[in-house]
Ligand SMILES: Nc1ncnc2c1ncn2[C@@H]1O[C@H](COP(=O)(O)OP(=O)(O)O)[C@@H](O)[C@H]1O
């Protein structure tokens with residue numbers, strides 16, 4: 090379902106000669122993505138993932154691909170993009186932007202235990218530190234400005250009780266973003282969508298973070314909040330699991346100690362992380378893109394998480 094642009098091995102035989110990868114031996118479509126056309130590509134040099142970008146343009150892609158290269162060069166486990174003979178990471182294939190990155194081993198861990206959460210926390214902290222000297226800038230395109238633009242688009246579709254919560258939370262987040270504590274939060278490139286399905290594990294060994302196409306510059310704490318809201322919850326209720334929260338936060342803190350300002354900002358930031366995905370899921374549900382073929386994610390999941398974060402304080406950062 091998710092190969093929107095079909096590609097055959099013969100199509101890449103000539104195209105691949107611009108990359109230092111030898112001959113293409115096998116090309117297999119990947120069915121699980123929702124944004125792009127992805128293929129496992131075996132060449133004489135090894136195994137890779139070929140992506141044809143269906144929505145992002147040549148102008149938008151350098152921020153993401155160069156960030157992955159920057160992080161990979163600094164030892165963060167992310168797919169390493171392969172440059173062609175002109176040093177380009179993004180090259181046209183069938184008229185669309187395409188890239189080749191290294192293939193991560195393993196599979197997503199959809200039933201994470203504290204040991205997996207600790208590995209994610211430690212790698213996330215390493216990623217934040219390694220991104221500090223990344224030269225390109227792009228805001229988090231799903232941040233406060235997008236929440237403001239999107240809220241009026243979904244309000245006409247949702248019941249009063251949800252509309253009230255949504256308006257109140259955007260108002261609360263406006264005040265939070267404007268406060269002194271928020272201005273003191275360390276920031277830089279963040280993944281911004283580090284859910285269970287965007288991390289690979291081989292058993293208990295984390296092999297990499299991928300799907301960087303929501304990345305942007307924002308507070309590191311927002312990234313931690315998004316990650317905890319997915320990795321450390323009971324999926325049915327959104328309630329945080331103390332053991333997994335502690336494992337993730339302690340492992341992160343051991344690599345990059347949280348600041349006092351982050352400690353103060355933690356509870357509102359968890360709400361911000363929940364609001365961001367409630368809103369995007371509401372938008373995808375009520376305002377799907379033309380020709381959207383996929384079943385949208387359930388917005389109710391993040392409404393429950395938001396209500397739960399408002400009602401119940403989470404374990405502290407440290
Ligand atoms: N670098 C990679 N290494 C291994 N598998 C990958 C890699 N990138 C993508 N995949 C596989 O492709 C699937 C779809 O990738 P994803 O980035 O989620 O696609 P989309 O952006 O289209 O949603 C992932 O679930 C994973 O199985």
Ligand SMILES: N[C@@H](CCOP(=O)(O)O)C(=O)O
Pocket residue numbers: 123124282284286287300366369370386
């Ligand atoms: N993680 C988001 C949706 C983004 O999709 P992805 O497959 O690209 O991570 C959500 O769950 O709403």
